[in-house]
Amino acid sequence: MKTILLVFGTRPEAVKMCPLVRELKSREQVDTVVCVTGQHDELLAPVLRAFSVTPDYDLGVMRPEQSLFDVTTLVLQRLRPVLEKVRPDVLLVHGDTTTTFAAALAGYYERVPVGHVEAGLRTYDAQRPFPEEFDRRAVSIVSRYHFAPTRQAAQNLLREGVDPARVFVTGNTVVDALRTTVREDFRHPVLDWAAGSRLVLITAHRRENLGGPMREMFRVIRQAVDRRPDVKAVYPVHMNPAVRAAAEEALGGHERIRLIEPLDVVDFHNIMRRSYLVLTDSGGVQEEASSLGVPTLVMRDVTERPEGIAAGTLRLAGTREQTVRRELDRLLDDPAAYGAMARAEDPYGDGQACRRIADVLCGPHESGEEGRSCGEHHRDP
Ligand code: UDP
Numbered sequence: 040m041k042t043i044l045l046v047f048g049t050r051p052e053a054v055k056m057c058p059l060v061r062e063l064k065s066r067e068q069v070d071t072v073v074c075v076t077g078q079h080d081e082l083l084a085p086v087l088r089a090f091s092v093t094p095d096y097d098l099g100v101m102r103p104e105q106s107l108f109d110v111t112t113l114v115l116q117r118l119r120p121v122l123e124k125v126r127p128d129v130l131l132v133h134g135d136t137t138t139t140f141a142a143a144l145a146g147y148y149e150r151v152p153v154g155h156v157e158a159g160l161r162t163y164d165a166q167r168p169f170p171e172e173f174d175r176r177a178v179s180i181v182s183r184y185h186f187a188p189t190r191q192a193a194q195n196l197l198r199e200g201v202d203p204a205r206v207f208v209t210g211n212t213v214v215d216a217l218r219t220t221v222r223e224d225f226r227h228p229v230l231d232w233a234a235g236s237r238l239v240l241i242t243a244h245r246r247e248n249l250g251g252p253m254r255e256m257f258r259v260i261r262q263a264v265d266r267r268p269d270v271k272a273v274y275p276v277h278m279n280p281a282v283r284a285a286a287e288e289a290l291g292g293h294e295r296i297r298l299i300e301p302l303d304v305v306d307f308h309n310i311m312r313r314s315y316l317v318l319t320d321s322g323g324v325q326e327e328a329s330s331l332g333v334p335t336l337v338m339r340d341v342t343e344r345p346e347g348i349a350a351g352t353l354r355l356a357g358t359r360e361q362t363v364r365r366e367l368d369r370l371l372d373d374p375a376a377y378g379a380m381a382r383a384e385d386p387y388g389d390g391q392a393c394r395r396i397a398d399v400l401c402g403p404h405e406s407g408e409e410g411r412s413c414g415e416h417h418r419d420p
Contacts, residue, residue, distance in 0.1 A: 040069065040070050041068060041069045041129070041400070041401070042070045042072060042127045042129075043063055043069050043070070043071050043127060043129045043131060043400060044073075044074060044121075044122070044127035044129070044130050044131065044151075045059065045060055045063075045071070045072070045073050045131045045132075046074045046076065046118065046130060046131070046132055046138065047075060047076070047132070047133055048075055048076030048077060048078030048079060048083070048100070048114070048136065048138030049078050049079040049082070049083070049136045049138060050079050050082040050083060050301075050304075051136075051321075051323040052133045052134055052136060052138065052139065053083050053086040053090075053092075054213065054216050054304055054323060055134070055156065055157065055211070055212045055213050055216060055323070056131075056133050056156065056212070057086060057089075057090035057092045057216065058090065058212050058215040058216045058218075058219060058393045059131070059156065059215075059393045059396060059397070060073055060090070060092050061090060061092070061393075062215075062393035062394060062396075062397045063397055063400070063401075066397055066401050068401045068402070069397075072095050072125050072127065073092060073095050073096070074094060074095060074096035074097075074098065074121055074125075075087075075094045075096070075098070076097075076100050076110075076114050076117075076118075076138045076141075076142070077097055077098055077099045077100050078101065078114075078137065078138045080101040081278070082301060085303040085304060086304050089219070089220060089305050090216075098113070098114060098117040098118060098121075099117075100113040100114055100117065107137055107170060110137040110138065111140070111141045112141075114137070114138055114141035114142060114145065115141050115144065115145050115148075118142055119145060119149070122145060122146065122149045122151060127151055128151075128152070129151070129152050129153075129183075129184070129400060130142065130143070130145075130151045130153050130154070131155075131156060132146075132153065132154070132155060132156070132178060133155075133156040133157055134156070134157045134160075134174075134322075135168075135171035135172070135174040135178070137170065139155075139174055139175070139178055140173070140174040140178060143155070143177070143181050143182065144177075144181065146181070152183035153178070153182045153183055153184075154183065154184035154186065154396075155175075155179065155182040155184065155186060156186045156212060157186070157187075157188050157192075157212070158175070158178070158182065158185035158186055158187050158192065158196060158206075159179070159185060159187040159188075159191075159194075159195045159206075160175055160188075160192055160195075160343040160344065161176070161192075161195045161343055162341045162342070162343045164341055166247070167247055167339070167340065167341055168245060168246075168322070168343070169247050171322070171343075172343070175343075179196060179199070179201065182205070183205060184207065184399065184400070185201055185205055185206045185207065186207050186209045186392075186395075186396050186399070187206055187207065187208050187209065188208075188209065188210060188211035188326075188387060188388065189210075189211070189386060189387065191345065191346055192208075193206050193207075193208045193413055197413060202414070203413040204415075205412060205414075206412055206413040207395065207396070207412050208413065209388070209392040209395040209396050209399075210387060210389055210391060210392035211326055211330075211388050211392055212392040212393050212396070213323060213326045213327055213330065214326075214387050214388045214390040214392065215390050215391070215392055215393045216304075216308075217308060217327065217330055217331065217390070218390045220304060220305045220308040221308055221309060222305070222309060225309035225313075227306055227309065227310060229297065229299070229306075229310055230310060230313055232271070232297070233271045233273070235269075236269050236270060236271040236295075237267075237269055237270045237271070237315035238271055238273065238310075238313065238314045238315050239260070239264070239270060239271070239272040239273075239315060239316055239317075239318060240272075240273055240274075240310060240311055240314040240317045240318070240319075241260065241272055241273070241274035241318045242274070242275065242277070242318075242319045242320070242321045242324050243256065243257075243274075243277070243282065243286075243318075243319065243320045243321075244277035244282050244320065244321065245320040245321075245339070248320050248338065248339075248358055249285070252338075252358035252359065253285045253358075254285060254288075254289055255358070255359055255360040256318075256320075256338050256358060256360075256363050257285060257286065257290050258289055258360065259360055259363045259364045259367060260272060260289075260290065260296075260318065260363075260367070261289060261290055261296065263364070263367050263368065263371060264293065264295050264296055267371060268295075270295065270371065271295045271296070271297075272295065272296045272297070273296075273297045273310070274290060274296070274297070274299070275300065275302045275307065276298050276299070276300070278301065286298055311324070311327060311328060311331060311333055314333055315333075315334075316333065316334045316335065316336070316370055316377075317333050317334070317336070318335070318336050318338060318356075318367070319335060319336075319337060319338065320337065320338040320339050320358075322343070325337055325342065325344045325347050326344060326347065326387050328347075328352060328353070329344075329346070329350060329352040329353060329383070329385060329386060330385045330387050332352060332381060332382070332383060332385070333352070333381070334354075334370060334377060334380035335352060335353045335354070335380075336353075336354055336356040336366050336367060337354065337355050338356050338357070338363060339355060339357070339358060340355070340357055340358060341355075342355060346386035346387065347386060347387075349386065350383045350384050350385070350386040351379060351382070351383035351384075352380055352381075352383040354370075354380070399412075
């Protein structure tokens with residue numbers, strides 16, 4: 040029997056890996072082992088609960104005020120004995136966090152084949168997003184299996200010289216996750232509070248936006264809400280103390296803006312689905328909003344998720360006052376512009392990404408069509 044070890048540590052990784060854990064656990068040919076690093080501690084637990092995933096190992100690397108040095112070295116040190124004990128046939132990591140990078144490096148040192156879920160995203164600017172662009176590129180160097188969410192991501196890898204036989208276009212597992220979390224009969228106090236208004240959902244936490252850009256973005260948002268009595272905004276504020284202070288200072292004390300604690304993933308997905316628009320600098324939220332068809336302004340200068348822009352659901356709004364204001368005003372005041380974004384198609388797949396990944400790792404499940412690499416004839420999801 041094959042042993043597959045999944046390692047993840049942050050909230051966004053957990054959202055996209057838990058559906059894969061469940062898919063792999065449903066396959067009799069594999070022994071599925073889950074190790075969390077604890078890079079995010081309190082943010083991770085609600086996601087694990089939502090998907091009923093219980094980790095076999097917890098590396099507990101979370102420290103107050105921890106640096107990238109701390110996370111990288113602790114993951115390397117603490118994963119080593121787990122790898123020696125579990126001796127996995129494949130180590131699966133996801134995306135582009137410090138956990139992803141350090142775990143893939145540990146697998147490489149132990150000569151365990153690494154599988155990279157959500158491979159091939161690129162901005163080709165190592166500073167933006169920081170350190171994620173480095174993380175995902177470094178993981179590509181040591182990976183045996185590259186599970187690209189889109190054809191465009193696969194093309195990036197092929198252009199970089201990755202062997203086509205190792206690249207698989209699967210769709211994004213976030214679409215699979217939404218199938219578990221989104222509910223028709225969903226109720227929440229935030230939605231009751233926002234009833235009859237246009238609800239703007241905000242997430243912002245990027246390291247490179249801290250300081251000036253974040254203050255400018257928040258100022259514009261406050262003014263936009265101020266000027267439109269039918270608009271309300273809700274912001275589940277990230278745990279980072281610097282983000283909390285900036286949010287409180289710029290957005291606190293407004294009767295139509297609510298600063299709340301991070302939401303449980305089920306709540307977040309369902310509130311997003313009912314929102315009028317999303318303002319975000321997050322990575323995963325861009326895909327979720329695209330998938331749910333909710334118009335979204337991305338408060339970044341570059342994105343590694345061009346598919347959502349091409350599909351029309353996302354627009355880059357930059358991080359400075361002038362561009363964010365222009366884009367936000369347009370979306371709130373021009374129904375035609377809003378309508379065009381709200382009708383866009385989902386570029387991230389059909390919710391079968393986990394099945395495709397499991398097929399590659401376990402051998403085909405039901406049909407012989409799945410599990411083909413870019414080196415073979417391939418049907419896109
Ligand atoms: N998320 C959540 N609760 C919140 C805000 C976000 O569960 O209050 C989820 C969201 O659905 C997405 C992930 O967290 O799946 C995004 O995480 P984050 O923005 O921290 O990271 P990024 O995607 O930018 O790496």
